[in-house]
Amino acid sequence: MAHALSRRDLDFLLYEWLDVESLTSRERFAEHSRETFDAVLDLTADLADKHFTPHNRKGDAEEPHMLPDGAVQTIPEVKTALAAYGESGLITGTFDEEVGGMQLPTVVARASMAWLQASNAGTSSYALLTSANAALLAEYGTPEQIETFVKPMLEGRWFGTMCLSEPQAGSSLADVTTRAEKQDDGTYRVVGSKMWISGGDQDISENIVHLVLAKTPGGEPGVKSISLMIVPKFLPNGERNDITLTGLNHKMGNRGTTNAALAIGDGTHTPGGRAGAVGYLVGEEHKGLSYMFHMMNEARIGVGFLATALGYVGYLKAVEYAADRTQGRPLGAKDPSAPPVAIIEHPDVRRMLLAQKAYVEGGLALGLYCSKLVDDQAVADDTAEAADLGLLLDVLTPIAKSWPSQWCLKANDLAIQVHGGYGYTRDYDVEQHYRDNRLNPIHEGTHGVQALDLLGRKVIMKGGKGLALLTARIAATVAAARTTGGDAAAYADQLDAAWTRVVGVTGTLWADADPVAALSNATAYLEAFGHGVVAWLWLEQYLAADGRVGDFYDGKRMATRYFFTHELPQIGPWIDLLASRDTTTLDMNPAWF
Amino acid sequence: MAHALSRRDLDFLLYEWLDVESLTSRERFAEHSRETFDAVLDLTADLADKHFTPHNRKGDAEEPHMLPDGAVQTIPEVKTALAAYGESGLITGTFDEEVGGMQLPTVVARASMAWLQASNAGTSSYALLTSANAALLAEYGTPEQIETFVKPMLEGRWFGTMCLSEPQAGSSLADVTTRAEKQDDGTYRVVGSKMWISGGDQDISENIVHLVLAKTPGGEPGVKSISLMIVPKFLPNGERNDITLTGLNHKMGNRGTTNAALAIGDGTHTPGGRAGAVGYLVGEEHKGLSYMFHMMNEARIGVGFLATALGYVGYLKAVEYAADRTQGRPLGAKDPSAPPVAIIEHPDVRRMLLAQKAYVEGGLALGLYCSKLVDDQAVADDTAEAADLGLLLDVLTPIAKSWPSQWCLKANDLAIQVHGGYGYTRDYDVEQHYRDNRLNPIHEGTHGVQALDLLGRKVIMKGGKGLALLTARIAATVAAARTTGGDAAAYADQLDAAWTRVVGVTGTLWADADPVAALSNATAYLEAFGHGVVAWLWLEQYLAADGRVGDFYDGKRMATRYFFTHELPQIGPWIDLLASRDTTTLDMNPAWF
Known part of the structure; x- marks a missing residue:
């Protein structure tokens, strides 16, 4: 059976791409090593297999209900799983040692939580919310509040x-x-x-x-x-x-x-x-709202991870199904009595799997990149560097929330399609993954709210410095890819051109400083921006895989190719629309519906 | 409460655009008139309101189950509804008078059925399947088989x-x-x-x-x-x-x-x-398969209608919700104590409603256009004309099935999004509409199967005559729109350019007569083709509304504008991909997933 996430991919992203090990050279993380990080991921996978995955479908079929006395009744497996989670200590992951935490890098803690999210969206959410609540209080609460409220949450006894x-x-x-x-x-x-x-x-x-x-x-x-x-x-x-x-x-x-x-x-x-x-x-x-934003931003990135995780587990199941299920014959085959082939042999099935791979591995890269920024900020050498990292994270947060909510949901849709009629039944998990994931473009700020946050606030704040910082990072990747040459250089040119248009259209939209005109197509902007960012992170992964041999790296190369041939070009029409300052939605009169 | 479909839109499509009344001048339909057509639609709306809509949610919550003795138990409302439908005689709609039918034009019968489909997908499907089954037997069965099997089906006593x-x-x-x-x-x-x-x-x-x-x-x-x-x-x-x-x-x-x-x-x-x-x-x-294709083609168009109908009813509910629900203030408003506005005032909500309108009214136009072709074929002056109409219908059938299954499903997704958190609960209907509609890209030939049918068979059969006939019709609309001038002429130029690319890339793909190379991106072809066809049908509607005054016609004009600004441009990257004869999906090795 497919795991909830791919450990191989996590290892690649954490160690081969983001070089998370280098954090252990900093004082804050000096007690840690690759071994402790691996131990956390091993422990998580074990917890997931034993306590989270087994009741995922039951938790959907037998949802919590309110008893006549007003109390809630939940299936007992949820309690058992969360007790085991509490005992594991994982909930204390990123907290300071002084409040009883493991002082783990955020990027490792997020990877661990994503595994649980993929195993069981419903049960894991209690843990995620509790951890975000405790983090807010650890930051802004009084010592007494921390003692009274944070400690029992970190012991797994109270939830937030x-x-x-x-x-x-x-x-x-x-x-x-x-x-x-x-x-x-x-x-x-x-x-x-x-x-x-x-x-x-x-x-x-x-x-x-x-x-x-x-x-x-x-x-x-x-x-x-x-x-x-x-x-x-x-x-x-x-x-x-x-x-x-x-x-x-x-x-x-x-x-x-x-x-x-x-x-x-x-x-x-x-x-x-x-x-x-x-x-x-x-x-x-x-x-109050400024404090709550601390929790909301953390929750928004958590929602992005949840969306990615659900897309990811659906993708793994779709690959497994497509490799097992036989049906039909290769395109152009002449002999109807030849045995049927595994459906993974059909190009359209491979297209659907490649799309899922590009979405879910792209989403995971995005979430982990943002999480690493939190760690880089925590160990920054000076406040200016920390402020810059914070600005960059601010700009990326609406994308980290919205992009997986859109595209990893699409991955779940494609996982159903790969399964055909079986995928539409409740005998397979993929329809539940879709239904679970459909929440993510709604809560913690809808898709439209993320778009207004990005275009109306994040890319223009501090004179556009956050956007400039992001653009500089993209430019650095483009330069490195050009040096690498070959396909990487071609992708670099494509990304450079696309991102130049995204930045250019930001100025066009705000040319009159009129928020109505600027923001009326904010969602198209969000989507173009998001695909640009994820194209960049695919090029980053391509470079991290460069020169490495094996199926895994070939898969990374092919998913990059898929993203640059099938996905990135789609933002052209969106940017054209924005550049034309189209007013169709503004001109529509509600009486005409 | 919103109706299942818009009668105003049906009247426009049937009478102002397709001129269905003109069929009554032909012998086959001489007994009919606009009055009899209207009576059928009135009767349908009444049946829907009384017997189909009321148990739609119950039929989902209390699904049929198998009893220990192997029998099925269904909620009684389904039986009552289908008995009322049988008694109404509507099931006999298109059948010849000699077998007890009403000899209605297919386009009117389909409009009637679409209304029932929008009211209750589950219950209406029994009727649709029975009618398609009876139609096959009426065509290919012996007189004795018709007497034995078709008659009880047309009496509503037996199902197929x-x-x-x-x-x-x-x-x-x-x-x-x-x-x-x-x-x-x-x-x-x-x-x-x-x-x-x-x-x-x-x-x-x-x-x-x-x-x-x-x-x-x-x-x-x-x-x-x-x-x-x-x-x-x-x-x-x-x-x-x-x-x-x-x-x-x-x-x-x-x-x-x-x-x-x-x-x-x-x-x-x-x-x-x-x-x-x-x-x-x-x-x-x-x-056997050639006979079954008679039923399958009818069922495929029926699936397209079902997808459209579910999208349509969700759209109507989303408009109603967006006009009632207040939340937030207009973009750029400065006064936080001003009262909140209806969410339909927010441009992004209008975008989501316009998209739904463009999809569902476009889907309905597509289905009715195809149905009218069936009628035109039945009254064709000669066999050559009938054969041409049949070829045209053959080319359009995969689009009539797949396009609404994709885009009217997307409409249901947007209807959930307009409803926000409420739309994600089972207290509102829109999540059920989505779940009901998710079947449609799977059954009666998956999306991928429709793509192979279109590109691998329909556009190349008879030397590409079907495609040529469609292209001639599009060209006629383009010419008429250019004569009209103004926005219509601009849309005509845009459609002409897009369709020229669709036709051109058909040749590119088949240049080597190699089905593997030609068909590996068939789904991208299907999607580009479909958006081209629906853009054409929106331009047709724009022309039918030309010079007419009122909210309804302004709505048609604005939905056309939406389709040409927001939707049609999206096919550019798909055609670019096809024109490049991209081999990404072919080059992907299953071991690399």
Whole structure:
């Protein structure tokens, strides 16, 4: 049976391309070595095989449900898996040793988490959210908050959530209506309702640490009045807090993770003898959104990894199926009585597999590249270098979230197609992978929101410095590929021309500094930009494979070729559209639909 | 609530564009008038609202299952709906009056069926399959077979299926192993197993008329030894025939229609006292596949309509949702305390709705155009004209099947995205529409099989005459649009250039008459061809709307503009790829995955 991810590919990306081992020469990672990194990946694969993969389909078929008493019932395998995960210590991966962490490079921790995500999207999400929640509090919480809330999360006993959306405010956080009011003892009382909360209630962990966006009096209108509150399900003294499950959403996929509507402070419970949920302020009032962005950015890259992981596991299953399943004869064969061939022999099946390979290995390269930037930032020699790395990561984050959500979802679609009618049945896993993955272009900022973030904010902030830094890195790869010559040089020319157009059209779109005109085709920009970035990362992989012999490296070369022949050219029409400053969507009158 | 389809759009396509009324001047349709056509559409809408739409979601949630005794249990609403459909007489739509039919034009009957398909994919499929089965038998059956089998189907009492696939032979009919042997009384005994049979067993109709592909002795190897057998579940004398349900497939979507594995002639039943299913030969031995193609071509266009219908109903719901749901503020708005706007005001939402509109109205135009060709053929003045119309239909059939299966599925994906998190829940219909529609690129010949049919057979048969006929029609539209001037003339130039490239690359691909080289990128050809055809049909609609005033016509103009600015340019890179005779997929070695 296919593994969840390819260890061979991870080894290539981590060691042969990103040279993750070199991090161990820096003080922060000095306790580590390739051996400890490998041990983490081995441990992860073992956990995945034993505890995550086996209940993946069951978690979909028997989704969590709400009992008459308002409690959630989850299949027991989820609890067992997450307990094993907690015991493994993997959840402490990137945390500092001083809070009990392994102080691993982010890139290694992400690779480990991606393996679990590929094994079981639903169950792994609890771990991902908890880790991102704990990371936020470790950064912005008081020592007491870290002691009280982060430690039990790193022990795997408590889980974390992020509570942003409300029924009337999904993407639009300015419209949050949950309110928090300061009490004499310094705590807050929080009242409101939250919606779409992943892991918002469950029967798995001892406690749930909700991070809740709420408005506090005195701020400016919109997002500048939002503060960030810790609202635990149970208070540190064990008392039940006034935050209550009002319903679970039943979804197309990703059913293993509960998705909850929560009533906060409606008096269902009365901590300290009265209604209102007790909350603890994180950092300063009215800066809540900036703290939450820390978690959101981490979650966005996590979503990109989830999308990649689901695409990846589907791809591995499609390759296995295509090599086993016989059907039909080669193109042009004359003898109908010749035995049928494995469908992997058919060019169109190979096209579908190559596309999947290009998407999922490209997505994994993208996620790991971004994760390595986090590590490079942590060990940067000076603040200017760290700031530059941060800017580069800011520019890449919407791509790291959106590109795999689009193309690794497409990979799942192609995995179904490779399986034919069988792939459409629930006897095979690929339709579930598709349904699970379909969430990813929606949550943590929809595809359209990522596009506005990229074009409306990221590529123009600091005078476009982030984009310039990215362009410089691409130029360096282009130069190296030209030196290499041959196919690499041809790809370099193609990438150079495409990226020059992407940069050029950025200026064209903002020529009038008019956000309506600039942003009306932001999604086309996002998609052109994303394919440009991934073409660059495929050329990077091609160079890392250069001169190496064997099936694995030939596969990397061929996937690069596929990306440059079949994929990168597709951005031409998108850039043409942007360059023409087309106003079709603006000119459309809603009454004409 | 949104209707299943737009009657306004149907009226435009049928009367203002295709001039379906003019068919009533021909003898075959002389009994009809716009009034009778409208009455059929009114009756259909009423049936859909009363009997098909209400159980659409229930049919998905409570899919048919097999009881311990081997019988199927379906929710009762399906039976009620199909009984009402039978009573309405709509199933007799296109059949000749002499067999009890309404002798309606195919284009009107298809429009009616599309409405039911949009209302309830699962339940409508029984009707579609029965009608296609009856049409085959009406064409190739003996008078006695028509009396015995077709009449009860047209009365809505018996249903029909088509039994092609087997566990080891999905797309590859040459590998069919079911066998039929002639008996002294002229009947046959049939033995084998069939798989993926839609409606293959159910508890809805009194009997099931299976049309079964089986090999009979004496033919050449491969498909030329296949004969076509009628294998009813119950023999005309009421005896149970030896064809037995062995399992139901449980699918991602389209759950309302059973999908069955059948054992034929395994001795579970013993008609006439012995094992073996009794079969009745249709037409001559060894010509079975050619008869079945009659049904398959009809079913392929039916699949295209199903894909369109599901895209269409999702589009209507997305428009309704986007007009109601408020969220966020206009691009560039400065005041965060201004009230939020309907999301239809956001350009990216309008883009997603315009794309859906362009896909689903384009798909409907395509299906109706092909259906009108069937009618034009039926009333053709001479056999040469009829043959030409048949060739044109042959070339368009793979597009009519594949294009909506790809792009109206994409429309369903966009309908989910417009709904955001809500669209991902099962509280809204759009995720079901997606899942239902995901079947369509797989069954009745996968996307890849359609591509081989188009490029490997349809565009080169009869010296490329079918392609030439299509090109002449496109050229006529281009000429008319140039005469119209303005935007129409610009679209004409763009279409002319694109279609010239499609035709040109057909020659390039076949330059060496080497099917391996020609067909290895057949799917890219299919997709470029399809977008070219639909661009043509959008220009046709633009011309039909020319000079007309009102929101509806402005919508048609804007969707045309969308198709020519956002969609048609995308085929450039695909044609470039084909023109380069790229061999990436051929050069990929399976060991490199």
